Amino acid sequence: MDLGISALNYVSSIKNGEFTVEEFTSKSLERISQVDEKLHAFLRVNDLAIKNAREIDTKIKSNQNVGKCYGMPISVKDNMCIEGSKTTCASKVLENFIAPYTSTVISKLNSEDAIIIGKTNMDEFAMGLSTEYSAYGPSRNPWNIDYVPGGSSGGSGVSVSANECIASLGSDTGGSIRNPASFCSVVGLKPTYGLVSRYGLVSYANSIEQIGPMTKTVEDSAFLLNIISGIDSNDNTTIDNKNQDYLRDIDIGVSGKKIGIVTEMTNSEGLSAEVANATNDAVKTFEKLGANCEHVSLQMVPYTVAAYYTITSTEAGSNLARYDNIRYGYEFDSSGFEFNSYISQARSKFGPEVIRRMILGGFVPSAGHAGKYFLKALKVKSKLIAEINHVFEKFDFLISPTVPIQPFKFGEKIQDPVSFMMIDFNTVTANLTGIPAISVPYKITNGLPIGIQIMANHLEEHSLLQTAYALEKTVDLPEVPV
Amino acid sequence: MKSLVTEEEISNVAKLMKIDLEDHTAHIKRVQKMLEYFDILDNANVESEEITVQETDLDKLRDDKHNPYDKNLLKFLKSYQGKYVKAPKLN
């Protein structure tokens, strides 16, 4: 029983009776107990997992209808609500928050008989790029535990990469799925804004964030996207994807496709030589597969990081205003306190990065400063959207390295806020414009992973996954060393 | 060009965002650095750009129907005693 198995192969194996759901779940839990003390991917493990597994095995044995997931263990980032269970967003401020309802995406997985095996670690309130900002300690990269796994969905990336589970759901606001996917050598997809319901996802920047799959293979991401996507009456921003089957014709190839290599993302100052080499290699691979690759410029890219942080800080300041520790939060007795001072004190439990972004979020849209910061950021966003629309008239896809650098050591980037923000340089464009983007594991250099990012136009996930599949099939990566 | 954002302004914003900053300096210096970086937006030449907004069809909005939430919400929340919530006194 190979824990490194893909979701699709897992389903075949279960159907063929090679092992039972309980056996696989049990082995996964054993794996978690073996490696997670070191890796810290999980904040909480589901103690009903075996019970759920047995129920699904009973269904299978008695020839009842079984959901598409056949009991596969899936982890979920701890910013998605599950009824009756803690959802902390890796913050002390929500240490005791027990969600009263279940996120739409998780309800969908549950009705397809997935087993939610645990909640994964993340940067606090999804604000970060390395999982170093978790209030419960960082997660570690299974390729080298002295290095960060990326963020903010770091725990999710680790859990899939280290074979603690088959797949994970992460969230992506500025690269938070793709970045850890690249750093941990797994597939990470940020769908078109609106394709996947955000009901139950604790809001950070609700005009651009999306939930998406983190998986071992591109096909697995297509498989999960089939389940989690679609219109939801609880989320007004969702789009009807007309029951697309993202697995259909996934192996069609890229012959004749026009691929744009984003100039600003492939020659930026912060790009490392190793990542540049891997990218050039990927371009050659695409050309060998029959695609036409050409450089294309997106002039707004150098301004996107500033625009992203300005806009998301503003939204975060608003979205996090609700955390007053009155109706939900953590243990902090209010007796003796005056109302306003209690709230300020309670909120001082936010981590340093969250505090900074809330301060920025109060500042950049304020009277006297909005013109210089917030409104200008919105204009950059508008111009970027126009550029992207124009570029997709000529090109089918855009590519770049997912992250300009390879995984770095703990503490290495966290001191300088600007170099920290620049890690997002290649990923925020897809968030600001709403287009889908995927990170495909491409190379391991010096023992550390490099992922290639592919972007497509709105709602073009079907062809995006085909292109990602084509690239993935040319790659033969070593097994994770942990 | 160095940003003209002062410590005092940032401290004031922190109060407005209802955050009690005991040790201001560390956070403030870092916020200043980030704001300095945001000055790059001035070079984007987007003054004349129209801000695109997210549009939603009127038909997509929720119909005006009363649909009571049937589950017991209060049992998951803290500070409730019966139907009342206990909160610190306002001065």
Next chain:
Amino acid sequence: MTKIGLEIHCQLTKLESKLFCPCKADYREFEPNTNICPVCMGIPGSLPLLNKKAVEKATRC
């Protein structure tokens, strides 16, 4: 010259549901904390669902 500002509030209790959720708009008969849902309670992860009729009424003037 004295300037007088008038801040006008308009309670749309004639609507069936609240502005951002399907709880009853006319709250007056209810006991505290009984006409609630995750949206109007601001539970993390809940999303506002704008009332179509409220928008129609507001944009008609």
